Amino acid sequence: xxxxxxxxxxxxxxxxxxxxxxxxxxxxxxxxxxxxxxxxxxxxxxxxxxxxxxxxxxxxxxxxxxxxxxxxxxxxxxxxxxxxxxxxxxxxxxxxxxxxxxxxxxxxxxxxxxxxxxxxxxxxxxxxxxxxxxxxxxxxxxxxxxxxxxxxxxxxxxxxxxxxxxxxxxxxxxxxxxxxxxxxxxxxxxxxxxxxxxxxxxxxxxxxxxxxxxxxxxxxxxxxxxxxxxxxxxxxxxxxxxxxxxxxxxxxx
Amino acid sequence: xxxxxxxxxxxxxxxxxxxxxxxxxxxxxxxxxxxxxxxxxxxxxxxxxxxxxxxxxxxxxxxxxxxxxxxxxxxxxxxxxxxxxxxxxxxxxxxxxxxxxxxxxxxxxxxxxxxxxxxxxxxxxxxxxxxxxxxxxxxxxxxxxxxxxxxxxxxxxxxxxxxxxxxxxxxxxxxxxxxxxxxxxxxxxxxxxxxxxxxxxxxxxxxxxxxxxxxxxxxxxxxxxxxxxxxxxxxxxxxxxxxxxxxxxxxxxxxxxxxxxxxxxxxxxxxxxxxxxxxxxxxxxxxxxxxxxxxxxxxxxxxxxxxxxxxxxxxxxxxxxxxxxxxxxxxxxxxxxxxxxxxxxxxxxxxxxxxxxxxxxxxxxxxxxxxxxxxxxxxxxxxxxxxxxxxxxxxxxxxxxxxxxxxxxxxxxxxxxxxxxxxxxxxxxxxxxxxxxxxxxxxxxxxxxxxxxxxxxxxxxxxxxxxxxxxxxxxxxxxxxxxxxxxxxxxxxxxxxxxxxxxxxxxxxx
Numbered sequence: 001x002x003x004x005x006x007x008x009x010x011x012x013x014x015x016x017x018x019x020x021x022x023x024x025x026x027x028x029x030x031x032x033x034x035x036x037x038x039x040x041x042x043x044x045x046x047x048x049x050x051x052x053x054x055x056x057x058x059x060x061x062x063x064x065x066x067x068x069x070x071x072x073x074x075x076x077x078x079x080x081x082x083x084x085x086x087x088x089x090x091x092x093x094x095x096x097x098x099x100x101x102x103x104x105x106x107x108x109x110x111x112x113x114x115x116x117x118x119x120x121x122x123x124x125x126x127x128x129x130x131x132x133x134x135x136x137x138x139x140x141x142x143x144x145x146x147x148x149x150x151x152x153x154x155x156x157x158x159x160x161x162x163x164x165x166x167x168x169x170x171x172x173x174x175x176x177x178x179x180x181x182x183x184x185x186x187x188x189x190x191x192x193x194x195x196x197x198x199x200x201x202x203x204x205x206x207x208x209x210x211x212x213x214x215x216x217x218x219x220x221x222x223x224x225x226x227x228x229x230x231x232x233x234x235x236x237x238x239x240x241x242x243x244x245x246x247x248x249x250x251x252x253x
Numbered sequence: 254x255x256x257x258x259x260x261x262x263x264x265x266x267x268x269x270x271x272x273x274x275x276x277x278x279x280x281x282x283x284x285x286x287x288x289x290x291x292x293x294x295x296x297x298x299x300x301x302x303x304x305x306x307x308x309x310x311x312x313x314x315x316x317x318x319x320x321x322x323x324x325x326x327x328x329x330x331x332x333x334x335x336x337x338x339x340x341x342x343x344x345x346x347x348x349x350x351x352x353x354x355x356x357x358x359x360x361x362x363x364x365x366x367x368x369x370x371x372x373x374x375x376x377x378x379x380x381x382x383x384x385x386x387x388x389x390x391x392x393x394x395x396x397x398x399x400x401x402x403x404x405x406x407x408x409x410x411x412x413x414x415x416x417x418x419x420x421x422x423x424x425x426x427x428x429x430x431x432x433x434x435x436x437x438x439x440x441x442x443x444x445x446x447x448x449x450x451x452x453x454x455x456x457x458x459x460x461x462x463x464x465x466x467x468x469x470x471x472x473x474x475x476x477x478x479x480x481x482x483x484x485x486x487x488x489x490x491x492x493x494x495x496x497x498x499x500x501x502x503x504x505x506x507x508x509x510x511x512x513x514x515x516x517x518x519x520x521x522x523x524x525x526x527x528x529x530x531x532x533x534x535x536x537x538x539x540x541x542x543x544x545x546x547x548x549x550x551x552x553x554x555x556x557x558x559x560x561x562x563x564x565x566x567x568x569x570x571x572x573x574x575x576x577x578x579x580x581x582x583x584x585x586x587x588x589x590x591x592x593x594x595x596x597x598x599x600x601x602x603x604x605x606x607x608x609x610x611x612x613x614x615x616x617x618x619x620x621x622x623x624x625x626x627x628x629x630x631x632x633x634x635x636x637x638x639x640x641x642x643x644x645x646x647x648x649x650x651x652x653x654x655x656x657x658x659x660x661x662x663x664x665x666x667x668x669x670x671x672x673x674x675x676x677x678x679x680x681x682x683x684x685x686x687x688x689x690x691x692x693x694x695x696x697x698x699x700x701x702x703x704x705x706x707x708x709x710x711x712x713x714x715x716x717x718x719x720x721x722x723x724x725x726x727x728x729x730x731x732x733x734x735x736x737x738x739x740x741x742x743x744x745x746x747x748x749x750x751x752x753x754x755x756x757x758x759x760x761x762x763x
Contacts, residue, residue, distance in 0.1 A: 056630075056633075056634045057633065057634055058630055058633045058634060078636045078637070078638065079636070081634060081635060081636035082636040084634070085634075086630065086631075086634040088630055092627070092628035092629075092630045092631045093627065093628060094560065094564060094627045094628060095627065096563065096564050096567040096568065097560070097563060097564070101560075101563060103549075104549040104550070104556065104559075105556050105557075105559070105560045106631070106635075107549060107556075108549075108550070108551070108552060108553055108555065108556020108557070108559075109553060109556055109557075109631075109632075109635040109636070109637055110635065110636060111552075111553060111636075113551070114548055114549040114550055114551045115548065115549075117549045118548055118549045121549070137567075153631070
C-alpha cells in the first residue's frame with residue numbers, strides 16, 4: 001500500500017477513445033492526487049462517462065496511458081480493478097438478492113475476508129440506514145434505496161479510488177445528503193473520489209478540484225476559485241463559470 | 254377510423270401497438286414488409302409440414318375420424334390457452350408502468366380488465382393459430398371448407414381460456430395473497446399447459462393392469478357414454494370446429510359470455526389485486542436471518558456460483574418455462590418406445606430424450622447465467638478475468654443440470670449400465686456444446702426474455718437445434734451398437750468449430 005500512496009491516484013496521458021469515427025475522448029491528460037475529491041463536469045456527450053468507464057476497465061482506450069496508484073491499468077487491469085470501485089448512474093443490482101446477499105457477492109468478487117466483509121456490510125448499511133431492510137429483496141426498493149445498496153457494494157472492499165457517475169441523480173434530499181456525507185468521510189480517510197455530476201452545487205461544495213471536459217477534451221481544471229479567476233469574473237457561480245468555459249455562455253462585460 | 258380515447262377499442266389498440274412493437278423487436282426491428290415476407294414464408298413452410306400430417310390423418314382415419322383427431326387437439330390447445338391466460342394475467346398483476354398509468358386514469362376497472370384480456374386473447378390466438386391454421390387449411394381442402402371454422406374456434410376458445418386464466422389468477426391471489434401468487438401462478442400455469450401431455454405420459458408409464466383399472470373408473474356408467482356421445486356439450490367445440498354453424502354460434506356465444514362475465518364481475522377485483530400487489534414487500538422472512546447475519550462465506554468461485562443458483566432458484570418464471578420445455582420433450586421417449594420392437598433396449602427410447610433435454614436445458618441455463626447478467630458493469634469492473642467469471646457461472650449451472658439428468662440416467666443404469674454410461678457421456682457433450690455456443694455467441698437480454706432469447710440471432714437457435722439433433726442421433730446409434738455411431742459426432746464437432754469461428758470473427762469486427 002505504501003508504494004501506492006506515493007504515486008498519483010490517477011494519471012491519464014493522451015487517453016483517447018473513438019466510437020464509429022467520432023472522438024468521445026481526445027488525448028486526455030489528467031492527474032489526480034491521493035485524497036482528492038475530484039469533480040468532472042461537462043455538457044451531455046462531453047466524454048465524462050466514457051472517461052470514467054475507461055478508468056474502471058469497462059472500456060478499452062484506443063490510445064494513451066492510464067495508471068491507478070502507479071498500476072498500469074492497461075497492462076494489468078485486474079490489479080487496477082482490485083483497488084478501484086465503480087458506481088454508475090443506474091443501480092447495477094440483482095433484484096432477486098437482498099442487500100446482504102448482494103454485499104456478500106461483491107465482497108466475494110473482490111476477495112474480501114468474510115469476517116471483514118460482514119463487519120463492513122453492517123457498518124455501511126447502518127450508515128446508509130439500510131440495515132432494517134437487509135433481508136428484503138432489492139426488487140422491492142425505490143431507486144434511492146437501490147443506489148444506496150450499490151454504494152455500499154462499491155465501498156465494501158474499501159477502494160482507494162472511487163469512481164461515481166452521476167451518483168445523486170434521482171435521489172431525494174435526505175438520501176443525497178447521506179451519500180455526500182459518506183463520500184466526504186472517505187476523502188477525509190485519505191481515499192480518492194472522482195465523480196461526474198450535473199448538480200454543479202455538489203461540485204462547488206464538495207470537490208477540492210474540478211475538471212471541465214468538453215468535446216472529449218479537458219478545457220479547464222483547478223479549484224473553484226482558480227476556475228473563477230480564469231474566466232476573469234468575480235462573484236460568479238460555478239454555473240456561470242461552467243457555461244462560460246464550455247462556450248455555452250459568453251463572458252459578461 | 255378514429256377511436257374515442259379511453260374506449261375499449263382504443264385501449265385494445267394501445268395494447269396491440271405494444272404487441273406489434275414487441276413482435277418487431279423479435280424480428281430485429283425489420284420493416285413491416287420484411288416481417289410480412291418472413292411470416293408468409295414461415296406460414297408456407299408450416300403448410301408443407303402440415304400437409305403430410307393432414308393427408309395421413311385422412312388416410313388413416315378418414316373423414317369420420319377427423320373429429321376424434323380434432324378433439325385430441327382441443328384437449329391439448331385449451332389447457333395451453335388457459336395456461337397462457339394465467340401466466341399473462343400474473344405478469345400483468347405484478348408489472349408496473351403501463352398498468353399503473355391506467356389505474357391512475359379515470360378509466361373504469363371493467364374496461365381496463367376487458368381490454369387487457371382481449372389483447373391477451375389476440376396474442377394467444379396468434380401464437381397458437383400460426384401452428385394450427387395450416388392443419389385447418391389442409392383439413393378444409395381435404396374434408397370440406399366447413400373446417401375453416403377452426404379459425405373462429407381458436408379465437409373464441411382463446412377468449413374463454415383467457416377469461417378462465419384471469420379468474421384463476423384472481424382466485425390464486427385471494428388464496429395466496431400478493432407475496433406468493435406470482436410464484437404459485439407460474440406453477441399452476443405450467444401444470445395446466447402440460448396436463449394433457451403429462452397425463453398421456455403417465456398412462457404410458459403405469460403398468461397395463463393399472464391402466465385398465467383407471468380407464469374402467471373413467472368409464473363409470475353414464476360418464477363414459479357421455480364422453481363418447483358426440484352430441485354432448487363436451488364435443489361442442491369439436492362440432493363447432495367442423496363448421497356446424499349452429500354449434501359454432503353456440504360455442505362463440507358461450508365463450509363471449511364467459512369473457513364478459515369475468516370482465517364485468519371480476520374486473521374490479523383484478524385491479525384491486527394489482528393495487529395490492531404493487532410494491533408489496535418481498536422480505537425473505539426471518540428463517541434465514543440468523544444464518545445470514547452470522548457470517549459471509551469466502552471465495553470468488555463460491556460467490557459467483559451461489560449468486561447464480563440463488564437467482565435461478567428465485568426465478569420462478571424461468572423455472573416453470575424450463576420445466577414446460579422438458580415436459581414437452583419427454584414424449585419423444587414414449588413415441589420411440591411405443592413405436593419400436595419389444596426387444597429394443599430401453600436406452601433407445603430414453604437416451605436421445607435425455608441428450609436433447611441436456612442440450613436445450615444447458616443452452617437456456619447458460620444463457621441465463623452468461624447473457625442475461627443483471628449487473629454486467631459490476632462483473633466487468635470486478636478484479637476477476639472474464640474467462641474465470643464465465644467458468645464459475647458454467648459450474649453453477651452444471652449443478653441443476655446434473656440433478657435433472659442424473660435421475661433418468663441412474664434409473665437407466667439399474668437396467669442397462671453400459672447404455673447409461675454412454676447416455677451420460679453424450680449428454681455431457683451435448684450440454685457442453687450449447688454452453689460453449691453461449692460463451693462464444695452471447696445474446697444479451699433480460700431474464701424474462703428467456704423464451705425469446707434467440708430474437709437477435711436465429712442462427713444461434715438453429716445451431717442449438719442442430720446440436721440436439723446430432724448428439725441425439727449419435728447416442729441412439731451408439732446404444733444400438735451401430736458401426737457408424739461416430740458419424741453424427743462429426744457434424745456436431747463441425748458446428749462447434751463454426752460457432753467458435755463465428756465468435757472470433759465477431760470479436761475482430763470493428
